[in-house]
Amino acid sequence: MHLHLLQHSPHHGPARLADWLTSMGHSYTIFHLDAGELPPRLADCDALVVLDGPMGSADDAEHPWLRRERKLVEQALDGSKPLLGIGLGAKLIASALGAVVSAGTFAETGWHRIDLAPDSPFDLPEQFDAFMWHRDVFGLPDDSQPLGGSAASPVQGFAWDAGRVVGLLCHLEATPDSVTALLDHQAPPAGCDTSPHTQPRDAMLDEPKRFDLLAPLLDRVLSQWLRSVPA
Template sequence: MHLHLLQHSPHQGPARLADWLTSMGHSHTVFHLDQGELPPRLADGDALIVLDGGHAGDAPAWERRERKLIDQALDGRKPLLGIGYGARLIAEALEAPVSRGTYAETGWHDVTLAPDSPFDLPETFEAFMWHREIFGLPEDALPLGGSEASPLQGFAWDGGRVVGLLCHLEATPGSVSAMLDHLSLPPGSATSPHAQTRQEMVANPRRFDRLAPLLDRVLTQWLRTATT
């Protein structure tokens, strides 16, 4: 399969996603929308991934074209995956509410699977967080589950063909260091009881290793919809 990835920031790239796709024999192209590259034609790929990288202030010029592409993907039959900001765009396109959460959530937090979750994941697992914005559950979607600060950490729609993830299963030590070095923390992080320090985020490399099999489960389950 050939996948298209939409990137919005030079410091929030595919991270472990790229390694996974290559290891599974899939090819991919990253479109750097923030650098002026146009979104791809949906027909030129087999699946679409919309990465994190939220913006502040006025909507950038490329967002209208990106939203149109997401609408086309939702109306089509190709797998669509969004992470962070990408998941929020998908939730909005499915007419779910998107808003600022009560607290910023950064670092490592436990996620508890919802009773009706369709995701092939442990009942409780630890994931990396980097957000303040949250979204509601789209109509006809099934929930992933939630953390203490964010009751909805993701959803699956249309039999799992469309997936939105608030948490970051693709995070690596390098990707987290890049965000910490170049990006501002999500608003409210300084006073949030759910925000960790840089030292806490990077202290234990094994945490990142434990994300790898979780990402593998989600991506394998998601891309399986392309052949069913």
Template structure:
């Protein structure tokens, strides 16, 4: 399969997703929308991934890429190809499905526990730890099923149209290198009870190792929807 990935900044790349696609024999092209690259035609790929990006108040008012991205997401929702959104991408998909996107009560960064929802369709453990980096959240779209939630953010993801469309607030794709890049270059999320220090985020590399198989299972389930 050939996948299109939409990127919105130099420090919010695909991280482990790129490695997984390569290991599974899938090809991919990254479109750097923040650099003025036009998004792809949906027909030219087999699946679409919308990567993380700026928080709601940090998108330049004169940027053309949000409108182009919204149009592509709507085309993907109306089609049959797999669509995955991470962070910003999940918010954009939720918004296109009519769900509310807003600042959360608390920003969330670092490692936090997610409890799987009772009706969750995700092939994930009932409780697992995931990396977070967000201030904004989204509501559950109509006809979608929830992933589950953390203490600070009860809606950490959703599945829509079976497993074909997935949105994730958490960052199962994070690696030590991608987190370092974010810490070194992205604006601080401020202060709060659910924001970890740099030292706490990077103290135990095994956390990334434990998270990696969860992403692998989810991506396999997601792309498997294209074969049904």
């Protein structure tokens, strides 16, 4: 399969997602929308991935290319190809499906436990730790199934259209390098100074094994996602 990846910041890249695609024999092209590249044509790929970014999902005044990206997301939802959103990408998908996207009560950064929803369709453990970097959250779109939630964010993800469309607020693709890039170059989400759900830099990076434990979780989600559409 050939996938198109939409990137919104040099510090919010695909991280382990790119390694997984290559290891599974898939090819991909990254489109840097923040650098002025136009969104691709959906017809030229087999699946679409919308990555995270530091902007809000409705920050059109500062990022006018978001309007074109939203149209592409809507086309993908109306089509039959797999669509995956992470962070900002999940917010764009949730909004296109009619869910409310807004600032959460607390910012959430670092490692936090997710409890799998009882009716979750995801092939994941009942509890697992994932990396977080957000303040905005979204509601569960109509006709979708929940991933589960953390203490600060009740909806950490969803699946829609029998798993063809997946949105993830959490970051299963995180690596030490990708988190270091965020910490070195990206301002933390608003509200981190007063949130009880944020962590200092050392707590995010001092246990490399946490990143290793994300790898099989990402593999499960991506494998299940790409199997959702018959070849």
